[in-house]
Amino acid sequence: MGGLGYFGIVIFGIFAYMASTEAQLQMNFYAKSCPKAEKIILDFINKHIHNAPSLAAPLIRMNFHDCFVRGCDASVLLNSTSSNQAEKVAPPNLTLRGFDFIDRIKSLLEAECPGVVSCADIIALAARDTVVAIGGPSWRVPTGRRDGTISRSSEALANIPPPTSNFTNLQRLFANQGLDLKDLVLLSGAHTIGVSHCSSFASRLYNFTGVLGTQDPALDSEYAANLKARKCRSLNDNVTIVEMDPGSFRTFDLSYYTLLLKRRGLFQSDAALTTNSNTLSLINQILKGSLQNFYTEFAKSMEKMIQNNVKTGSSGEIRKHCAVVNS
Structure with missing residues (x-):
């Protein structure tokens, strides 16, 4: 009886190992x-990104x-x-x-391989490949993600x-995504490229305390005045777009961090990185290092994020069309 029990444990262990590796x-x-x-x-991407580097x-x-x-x-x-x-219609995603x-x-x-490649893997690979195509960092993208069927x-x-x-x-x-403060600072560095709608930060200019006319004291006053005069002229501007990293918003560089120390981060979430001694120290470390070192560290954080809590094996499905679940 004891031998049979041990054999059962061994078999179970083999199956558990197979499931975890698969x-x-x-x-x-x-x-x-x-x-x-x-x-x-x-x-x-290489064929089309040069027509649409943004x-x-x-x-x-x-x-x-x-x-x-x-x-x-x-x-x-x-x-x-x-x-x-x-998720598409949630406020954070309306400008995606x-x-x-x-x-x-x-x-x-x-057309090449029906029902094989997941939409989740396409997102992960396309994000990496487009950043590389504009001269930014590369990172490893292991694949095998499956697509979810729930979106709320x-x-x-x-x-x-x-x-x-x-x-x-x-x-x-x-932290909910298994990411620490170093990951937070590094991944925020992606704000070195791209633009934002005024609506994402206009309250810092016009309504910071909930009283019309109040401005975020953490925002450099000269930068704020420039934004008000030339870009976001009212609290309710939902159309105008602003470079998140003025002067090099198409270049994956360190200037985002330089701007943070000058109190010129566009979002409150950018400015927040300078309010904690640990994250402020990390910003200074990044700026003291080389661009290549930043690329290496950014890659590690990206690799960590894109492998967290994914669906693999028999979870989820491989969608035929990315916008709808399979019938």
Whole structure:
């Protein structure tokens, strides 16, 4: 009886090991099932990104927003239905761009290998490849993610750090994703590329305390005056866009961190990084190091984020169309 019990434990252990190894991401996951998959994505990006270099920022932002809700499962791509408001319509995602770009890549992959490559992997690979295409850092993207079938607006609102976040809120929301303060500072560095709508920070200029006319004292007064005069001329401007890293918003460099120390971070969440001694120290360390060192450290944090809480193995599905679950 004891021998049979031991044998059962051994067999169970083998099956548990098989399940855990099968359910892990791996480099070149599609090597046999769709060998051209990653090249198809890369070729499409290299063909089109030079006509739309500004797309790198929206795609890495899409990657963040996807991973912060239910893991990186492409739930951010799902459309709302008559009975459900999806992540897409949540306030943090209303300004997301690049959905059509992802759909076009998905169409090419479906033509090559129907039902094989997940939308979640397409987001992760496209974010990396577009950043590399504009001269930014590269990072390892192990694949094998599967697509989720649930997308709720309320969850996006609860989990994606808003631009009005203070330090405590940022620390909590990043910790929920298994990310620490170093990851917070490094991943915030993605704000070195891209633009923002005035609506994401106008309250800092016009209504900071809830009283019309009050301004965030943490924002450099000269920078604030310039924003008011030339860009966001009213609290209710939902149209005008502003460079998040003025002067080099298409270059993945260190100037974002330089601006933080000059109190010229555009969002409250940017300024919040300077309110904690640990994160302030990390900012100074980044600025004392080389650009290549920043790229190396940024890559580590990206790799950590895109592998957290993913669906693999038999979880989820491989969507035929990224905007809808399979019928």
